[in-house]
Amino acid sequence: MATIRKRQWTNKSGEHEAWLLNYMDANGKRHREQFDKKRDAEARRKEIEEQIGKGTYRPDAATTTVRAACEQYEKDLSARKDRGEKVTSEYFDNVTGHMWNYIAPDEERRANQKGKNKRRPDLFQSGIGDKKLSQLSARIVSEFRDEVRKSGVSVVTTRQILGTLSRVLQNAIANDLLAVNVAKGIRVVGKRNEDAKKIVPPSKDAIAAVIKAADDAFTVKLIFAAASGVRASEFHALRWQHLDLKAGTVTVETRVDSKRQEDTTKSKAGLREIPLGAHVIKVMKEWRLKTAFKKDDDLVFPNSKGKFENHKNMRTRVLAPTLKRAAEAMKEQGKSFSPFGWHALRHFAISTWIEAGLAPKTVQTFAGHSSLAVTMDRYGHLFPSDDHRHAMDAIASSIFANGA
16 A cells, blocks of 8 residues: 655755655555656655556656657667668658657757758757656657647658657566556547648659650669559669560559668558560560679669669659759740659659559559558549549449339
């Protein structure tokens, strides 16, 4: 049973008083905590007795901060990465970014991160790093979530930040610092239509102009990316063994991250086979004859040394100048040109599949989306509305026309 007693003393500054909370945990160890106000001591006594009764009391939770729990999680995650467990550098950077930018904002730590980005926003001021683990509650985590959203962070990123917080607390549980993960189950709900990702792909004229403005090697890359719809991480990881130029297919099963470390695709949906058109197959056959790296295990689109190409360098040194030349060419023809990024080639490919009449489920499969909902959320507006109307007409006439 926890007890509270009043402590009084006098010194040069006058008379003082405090409230001492004494209690014994389930292991028979005695603890003492001091409070300035009786109501705070009473609240803590009630909390302690409830936790001891449920068997969830952890003495270190009262002295361990969320920041310390983040430090422990980073240390454990780094050890797992060093042991070769499935912790990529990209994932490690994302998680530590969540911790030191939002959960426990730390200017020095985030300055040491990969993103020495001049456009990086000011340090988030509403972190919970100084909170003791024993102070955390679903309400505090919910308030933290709301502050993150108010700072302009998207729904998706806020969910990722809360996911990281949940894993930090789960790791604290594994280290016997905490008993309950209060971040688990906290939802992030956006406003209607917020973060809607309705894709507007580049026009056919724009793609044609960019391909025409590219040099020979880059032309091959543009054609393949705009036809296959593979992600950049998958594109750079392709090897000749993944292309069946007789059957006219490409099998996607690997990816490479920003640190140029190879891994399998992020999800099972990412493992897929995509058919290629006859012209694309012809281009790839010619490319294999030209390239110095043509063995089955060689990369299809490597750098000059046969290694993984640096995607950022390719965008900066090759794509950007090519887009500029394309824009100038279209301007001479009296046409407008909207610059686009490499990922827009994937959007273009998917839009051509839809235009060709492929079923939504087929588009989902070829795109490697995790669900049909993702495909429809992003590309549903590109499916011909006439087809939807005709389908509804057919359903209505077959079911309702005869008074059924």
